[in-house]
Amino acid sequence: xxDDVVVVDNVYKSYxxxxxxxxxxxxxxxxxxxxxxxxxxxxxxxxxxxxLNMIGLLDRPTKGKIYIDGxxxxxxxxxxxxxxxxxxxGFVFQTFNLVGRLTVLENIExxxxxxxxPRHVRAKIVMEALKKVGGDESWLKKRPTQLSGGQQQRVAxxxxxxxxxxxxxxxxxxGNLDRASxxxxxxxxxxxxxxxxxIVIVTHDPEVANCTNKIYVIRDGMIVxxxxxxxxxxxxxxx
Amino acid sequence: xxxxxMTFIADAFKLAFKVLKERKLRATLTLxxxxxxxxxxxxxxxxxxxxxxxxxxQIALLGQNAVVIYPSSDYKLTHEDLNYIKSFTYVDEAExxxxxxxxxxxxxxxxxxxxxxxxxxxxxxxxxxxxVVEGELPMEGDVVSALVGYKVAFDGQGNMLYxxxxxxTITVSEVKGGRITKTRSINVVVIGILNEYGGALLFSPDQTxxxxxxxxxxxxxxxxxxxxxxxxRDPIYVNEFTTTLRETYGDKLTVIAFGAIAKIASSxxxxxxxxxxxxxxxxxxxxxxxxxxTMVTSVIERTREIGVMKAVGFTNVQVVxxxxxxxxxxxLLGGSVGMILGVxxxxxxxxxxxxIAGETTSIIVRAQPALTPDLFLLTSGLTVLVGIIGxxxxxxxxxxxxxxxxxxxx
Numbered sequence: 347x348x349d350d351v352v353v354v355d356n357v358y359k360s361y362x363x364x365x366x367x368x369x370x371x372x373x374x375x376x377x378x379x380x381x382x383x384x385x386x387x388x389x390x391x392x393x394x395x396x397x398l399n400m401i402g403l404l405d406r407p408t409k410g411k412i413y414i415d416g417x418x419x420x421x422x423x424x425x426x427x428x429x430x431x432x433x434x435x436g437f438v439f440q441t442f443n444l445v446g447r448l449t450v451l452e453n454i455e456x457x458x459x460x461x462x463x464p465r466h467v468r469a470k471i472v473m474e475a476l477k478k479v480g481g482d483e484s485w486l487k488k489r490p491t492q493l494s495g496g497q498q499q500r501v502a503x504x505x506x507x508x509x510x511x512x513x514x515x516x517x518x519x520x521g522n523l524d525r526a527s528x529x530x531x532x533x534x535x536x537x538x539x540x541x542x543x544x545i546v547i548v549t550h551d552p553e554v555a556n557c558t559n560k561i562y563v564i565r566d567g568m569i570v571x572x573x574x575x576x577x578x579x580x581x582x583x584x585x
Numbered sequence: 586x587x588x589x590x591m592t593f594i595a596d597a598f599k600l601a602f603k604v605l606k607e608r609k610l611r612a613t614l615t616l617x618x619x620x621x622x623x624x625x626x627x628x629x630x631x632x633x634x635x636x637x638x639x640x641x642x643q644i645a646l647l648g649q650n651a652v653v654i655y656p657s658s659d660y661k662l663t664h665e666d667l668n669y670i671k672s673f674t675y676v677d678e679a680e681x682x683x684x685x686x687x688x689x690x691x692x693x694x695x696x697x698x699x700x701x702x703x704x705x706x707x708x709x710x711x712x713x714x715x716x717v718v719e720g721e722l723p724m725e726g727d728v729v730s731a732l733v734g735y736k737v738a739f740d741g742q743g744n745m746l747y748x749x750x751x752x753x754t755i756t757v758s759e760v761k762g763g764r765i766t767k768t769r770s771i772n773v774v775v776i777g778i779l780n781e782y783g784g785a786l787l788f789s790p791d792q793t794x795x796x797x798x799x800x801x802x803x804x805x806x807x808x809x810x811x812x813x814x815x816x817x818r819d820p821i822y823v824n825e826f827t828t829t830l831r832e833t834y835g836d837k838l839t840v841i842a843f844g845a846i847a848k849i850a851s852s853x854x855x856x857x858x859x860x861x862x863x864x865x866x867x868x869x870x871x872x873x874x875x876x877x878x879t880m881v882t883s884v885i886e887r888t889r890e891i892g893v894m895k896a897v898g899f900t901n902v903q904v905v906x907x908x909x910x911x912x913x914x915x916x917l918l919g920g921s922v923g924m925i926l927g928v929x930x931x932x933x934x935x936x937x938x939x940x941i942a943g944e945t946t947s948i949i950v951r952a953q954p955a956l957t958p959d960l961f962l963l964t965s966g967l968t969v970l971v972g973i974i975g976x977x978x979x980x981x982x983x984x985x986x987x988x989x990x991x992x993x994x995x
Contacts, residue, residue: 404895404896404987405989428898428901428903437893437896437897439992443890447606447607457897460900461898462587462588463589463592505897509898
């Protein structure tokens with residue numbers, strides 16, 4: 347396995363609305379090393395979510411290449427991209443994106459259902475993932491709405507790590523949470539990172555970004571700065 | 586099919602039922618639309634098939650090689666005609682008969698009966714399954730002894746009201762031009778009782794009193810033959826025989842071949858079955874539209890959820906299968922309920938009976954619905970097809986939603 351889990355190489359992304367072409371990304375390049383935890387910061391509309399979608403293979407670049415675990419993803423078909431997402435990438439969203447009618451167990455096992463794994467195998471893996479994020483067995487049969495926001499986000503993290511992906515991509519994971527819940531969630535990410543999990547967090551919150559090892563600042567679709575985080579001002583240390 | 590694919594399909598159905606449970610009202614209304622097709626197919630299909638089969642069988646039982654000849658109102662059958670009919674080499678037997686209608690007292694009720702003066706052994710030979718269960722046949726030349734049908738001797742509860750040796754008074758009607766013109770009473774002695782035949786089409790042995798041919802003129806006071814009963818050596822001659830008679834006599838005679846009637850009845854039954862089938866298909870087409878509308882709405886509402894599924898690794902094919910599982914779950918559920926209701930409806934409908942009205946009398950035929958495995962297989966197959974066709978468009982729509990767009994959907 348190469349050292350770099352993700353390599354973004356001079357990626358451009360444009361959207362066309364009628365005759366107007368808007369460039370969301372303009373020549374973005376970055377590398378994420380295995381076991382690293384980075385933040386992508388920037389104001390609204392700067393292109394950070396677009397970049398995350400590119401890395402997460404949810405969208406294709408207009409120009410440039412993205413390598414995941416050394417594989418050029420531009421050559422993959424839609425079917426292969428889906429499998430790639432299943433095996434290599436875990437997503438955490440701002441609004442959790444849990445399916446309300448399904449139980450916690452069923453939400454976490456969704457990526458494993460796509461793999462066609464039998465139920466009893468899934469149940470074991472789900473339990474391990476839930477424990478890693480600080481959840482317990484009593485959550486399994488509950489619906490997402492029966493949990494607090496912080497708990498729901500931890501269920502979403504469990505869903506992201508249940509397939510043991512190469513990288514977790516979190517888009518504003520604390521954006522919908524109160525301070526206390528945000529701390530718990532960030533603590534969960536840090537624990538996962540300590541155990542070797544590569545994590546990319548998109549955020550506009552400096553205190554969240556300061557939990558990571560490196561901060562990429564994006565503006566107008568370009569990386570304008572790469573800075574070291576101020577660990578003394580991260581969310582876990584603030585009141 | 587690999588184990589992982591089968592596991593995925595099982596999970597897809599499990600998730601599909603969860604969707605239906607979540608949207609109960611919408612699912613229920615869609616199911617109502619779906620169940621009409623299978624309900625109509627099972628109910629009407631089995632009842633039509635049951636009655637068709639009953640009617641065709643009853644006519645066929647009357648003898649595939651039997652032909653009955655009736656004169657028109659301005660023609661009288663004579664010995665010359667009888668001899669001409671007997672001159673055909675393939676005519677095994679030909680006998681004239683007299684027929685009248687009458688009413689008897691059976692307990693406290695008046696029962697309508699047919700009175701046939703005919704060569705009785707010929708009738709027993711021609712009609713399969715008709716046997717004397719009590720007593721014997723009237724001796725030749727005996728004009729007052731009668732062989733009576735089951736429903737003449739027994740009431741609806743199976744109580745014997747006339748036994749061998751009893752005298753039955755028949756109020757006989759004289760019918761002219763389809764109207765009863767005169768009535769008078771005659772007495773006959775029961776000498777034999779027939780088994781329950783059950784047939785009631787064209788000819789109903791259960792409601793008939795059979796007398797020897799001589800009784801036609803001597804007891805019933807009928808001067809002219811009502812018709813000639815002909816038995817051919819083989820059913821293959823029926824067509825040639827009836828054609829020749831029709832060519833020879835034109836409108837003077839009405840020639841009825843039971844075998845030919847059975848074929849016509851069978852053709853009519855096929856036509857009715859086809860009409861019923863196409864009607865059911867229309868109902869199923871409506872069900873397809875219902876499922877499509879419901880599923881399209883469901884896919885639009887769940888765009889974000891589909892985005893999440895794609896994000897966690899569901900392929901486009903798997904998304905298609907998920908949506909198809911949902912539409913199939915609906916169609917199978919609706920189809921099953923429809924088929925169960927169809928069975929209940931079929932028995933209710935069949936129990937009403939089918940009234941076949943004549944000019945002066947009517948009979949009610951009751952046949953069991955033909956609930957055959959073939960009918961259930963066809964209905965189930967079409968129900969599955971409804972689910973697949975109804976789900977195709979929404980499934981295609983869902984598979985084509987770009988995941989990044991779906992995740993942004995509000």
